[in-house]
Amino acid sequence: MWSFMFIFFSSVAFQVTSDEIKVECSKYYEFPPISDVSPSLLVDLKVNLLTVGGICVLNISWAINIDASIQYLTGTRLMIDGQPTYLCKYHPSLAEANLTGLKQKWFYHLVETSDGLPLVQVNNLPLPPPGSGTTSKFVTLDIRCPKPSTPTPTLVPAGPVTEPDTPAELSTSPLRTEHVTVAIFGGLAGLLILCSCFIIYKNCGANIAKSIGFKSLFTSPTAPVPVLMVYSAENSAFQQAVLALAEFLQWHGGCSVAVDMWQQKKIAELGPMRWLVEQVKVADRVLIVCPQPSFQPSHSLPNHSSPQPSIPAAAHDLYPLILNMVASHAKSASELAKFWVVQLGEQQDKQPSNLALELRACKTFCLMKNLNKLCRSLHKERQDIKNISHLILRPGISYSRKSTRKLREPVEKLSRHQTSISSESKPLKSVVMSV
Template sequence: MHLGESSMPYKSVSIEIPGPKQRVTPKQQQITVATELKETVPGNVDFTSITSAIFGGLAGLMTLSSCYILYLRYGANVATFVGFKKLPASPVAPVPVLVVYAAEDPAFQGAVVALVEFLQSYGGCSVAVDMWQQRKIAELGPMRWLAEKVKTAQRVLIVCPKSSLRSSRCPPNHTFPEPSIPASAPDLYPLILNMVAGHAKSSRDLAKFCVVQLSEEQDNRPRNLAPELRACRSFCLMKDLTKLCRSLHGKDQDAKISDLIFRPRIVYTEKCT
């Protein structure tokens, strides 16, 4: 028996296979919005007043600065003139000064005492002189005492009389006791001359020594001075008293520029002594 085509029925089935889900990210859109800003300037602004105010402020500042500078320079004198009391100035270290003098007559000795007391009381100096340190001289000896004082002193004043004064003797004044000449004076004067001669080769060391002549006019004739003192700077009292006091304070290294500009000047006259 021959079989033909199969008569069995076929059933077709369709199957859907789901694929992977794809995530879609939404794109952000940037929107640019242009805005127009308008600034309104008021029409009633007075630029002249603003300029005047600026220049007025600058002028006031300059006036205040000028008044402050004038106060620093002349304020103390004006305040004293009005009636205010002047406060004491800040203490300043006194200048160490050594005074050596020739052994002359009591009149010359009295002039030396007046000079030493003036420098100690009014000249801002710490004076070392033999008449005030007799006990120390007796302990150390004249030569050692003089060497130590010359080393520590900033200035060494060598007081010598004028030759014309040696011949003219003043009449004795019995109202006040005449000052006596210390016994160390004849020894110290030759020693200081030898020290000056030893420093003659160095101008820096020789600048420490100054000659003070107690006469009305400075004697420029070299023969009237000791040969050792002719190279030293010389002052004549009372004529050069102001120059002498300025010279004694000329080595102040700690002085500020502002102090030198605004510091009140001190004028020395014969009335101070």
């Protein structure tokens, strides 16, 4: 008791000497901000299991590095498998607090949990640009919540205590046997129901979740799938859809995405050809993003000779280079399997007559229709090598429609743009035929 009070008052005294910095954590559903100037990596991360009032909670404690970069710190993001993401903000900010003489500062947050093997990942915001190296600390904890102890029931005699051989006491024996029999059969029936529910969940869980607006993704907790994205330079609407797809795969799809929009400085140093070759070597998959085959450029689209500022100049060089690379691997099915085609927008023509000849042998996905299929396929090989215990304890994660909103909006905008172009081109063709 005295040791507990000493630790409590010591922690209170420490908080007061640090300008009483308070941390407030709330649920966070947005994409994390990215900036060229960002705070340094966390010094340390510790996760402990506590029991508060008979409830299992995770004590997530992290240490902030007190250096010049804290002026850029806007918050800390906590990601826990199977639970919502939390954003923790500091009041006052660390840049305004008096932290003279401190090299690091510890904070903590308590989150209710249950049995399992959750992965806890923590990073400071804003994040550095993709490809900058390690940005977060993570810990995997094996949670086994203690079971609450149940009091031993007290048996009350059915008859008078002074008459142990009366018929009243003798009649309790068949009653007890009946209770034991009911308990055994009830336990077996409950076990059978649980097994049936588990089998139904494993076979039909994905379809049930999909019917209520959720989709399931398999993810690798420690090593994201390296993915390279190359796209055709079409227009600003298509550019925004490509960027939204890259951000979704980076933050929700368990991938490490390389795209020219995020690595323009490196492309300028190496050149488009060398950068593309190096990225293809390290990537597990190369996603070639293009519009639907029915999409035809029109006067409303930007001219390739004078690209808009939102489209990097390297995009005009990388797309022809990747087509040549795909053509060079056409005779090898194993090498060609690395290249996938992703079409953005509503599919209007089942025959890909306008798709580049080099891409017609590649595996093709259509968004938003095949988004879940694309994510599952990216993780299929790594999912096959996981052991059975990992599959039972960590079957996957789910994402809702809200998390795909930033991807769905630009893709639907692109679909409307394609539909308007198609409707404008039909009268033009009829006039030409009549002449």
